[in-house]
Amino acid sequence: MADGCLGPAACKVLQFSLPLRFNPTAASAAAAIAIASSSSTCSRSISMTSPRSTALHASVNPSQPSLLVFSGGTAFNGVVEDLKKLTTRVAHVLPVSDDGGSTAEIVRVLGGPAVGDIRSRCLRLSDESTSEALAVRTLLGHRLPLDALLAKSEWYRIVEGEHPLWKGVSRPYRETIRAFLAYFQNQILRRSSESFCFSNGSIGNFFFAGARIFFQSLDAAIFLFSRVSGIPTESLVLPVISTNDRLTLGCELWDGTIIRGQNEISHPTKGSMEPINKECSSVQALPSRIKRVFYMSSEGKNLLHEVFPTANPTVLEQLSEVDCIVYAMGSLFTSICPSLVLLGIGEIISSRSCLKVLLLNGSHDRETSGFSASCFVTAITDALNRTYGDSNNCLNNLPSDYINALLVPRDGQIPVDVQNLAAQGIFHVITVDSIYDPKVGPTFDSKSLIKALTDLIGEYMSML
Secondary structure (H helix, E strand, O other): OOOOOOOHHHHHHOOOEOOOEOOHHHHHHHHHHHHHOOOOOOOOOOOOOOHHHHHHHOOOOOOOOOEEEEOOOOOOHHHHHHHHHHOOOEEEEEOOOOOOHHHHHHHHHHOOOOOHHHHHHHHHHOOOOOHHHHHHHHHHOOEOOOOHHHHHHHHHHHHOOOOHHHOOOOHHHHHHHHHHHHHHHHHHHHOOOOOOOOOOOEHHHHHHHHHHHHHOOHHHHHHHHHHHOOOOOOOEEEEOOOOOOOOEEEEEEOOOOEEEOHHHHHOOOOOOOOOOOOOHHHOOOOOOOEEEEEEEOOOOOOOOOEEOOOOOHHHHHHHOOOOEEEEOOOOHHHHHHHHHOOOOHHHHHHHOOOEEEEEOOOOOOOOOOOOOHHHHHHHHHHHHHOOOOOHHHOOOOOHHHHOOEEEEEOOOOOOOOHHHHHHOOOOOEEEEOEEEEOOOEEEEOHHHHHHHHHHHHHHHHHOO
């Protein structure tokens, strides 16, 4: 990208200093100029073409298989790099209900959907082929200190453009990124009644939030982030629900207990801003197993304040077209199931004759204590059938309509009850080499996992 591509006007409006000389009007103008002034002469210019249009008409290699992956923002991240060697035609579907850590602070003060999982996946997919790409990735992946005062001080140095993290980022990219960071800061200052805590804050989350509020569109914010971070156009990062509203995940336990909030279900932190500890032994066990997850608001349609958001149309469109559907490893009820309980998801998956594979976790967590492999299958089937939700929206499909292959990490802690799986109609169970992570236990060896997926996809596609 040629220096000065955005023109002198963008440089002028960005000449401000925080916090005393912050100019919100300038920040808004800078954001608009940064987008509107992109040029075809820029090697990585930002185009405001419709994200959906771009997704559907991107130039792709038809020899690569197309995948749709349901996952959260952590467990599957370790596979993303090796997955690129199989295909870049991947639609990553992620929930927008995460309410832990610094994401919770953004949602508390500014509202809107949680973007932490989406930001995390975007960073894993981002370009790192040049020194500038690496510099942008490092900047957007940076977290502020846990100490609130140190975090606020470092944040001002970053948004003012004085932090060493800007080294290696050319002026056009610096202006574009700073414009949205400044817009995010402006939104915080406008809510003077709420004191924002920058502790452990993610710069990528702040950029994302600024873009979403500026465009009033989560899709547009993802599109901008994807272009800034150099994600291949055929690799899609899709929120399962396309919304500007705050979404709260709830769960009902088998003993009737209702828990409100994704973090309270999976990794309760009692309001701490520290990084979430996902070791099974670090949190208290649930009093009863989880029966179902659902979405809640303060003005729901029943006593549980349950609401029924609409699935992202692009997710439904991709589900109808891909060669393989993957339920990734991760938090079963708070990362995977929130994407499965929406209207239309179960209908489309059950109608497809493609490969549908579950990647089994290597260890138990708070949500799945005592589960066997068939319990995972049952939970996914119940979520897609919406078995325990509104009786008018329930399906009655078989487990084999949703899952036809199971990949299991070698030496994993989840019992693989082959007879129960066979009773569910699942006979294709493949053991994959694993590695031992001292924090979470056995996990898939990513290269072995991708090879197993490659072989499975090839086998199923050869049968068509």
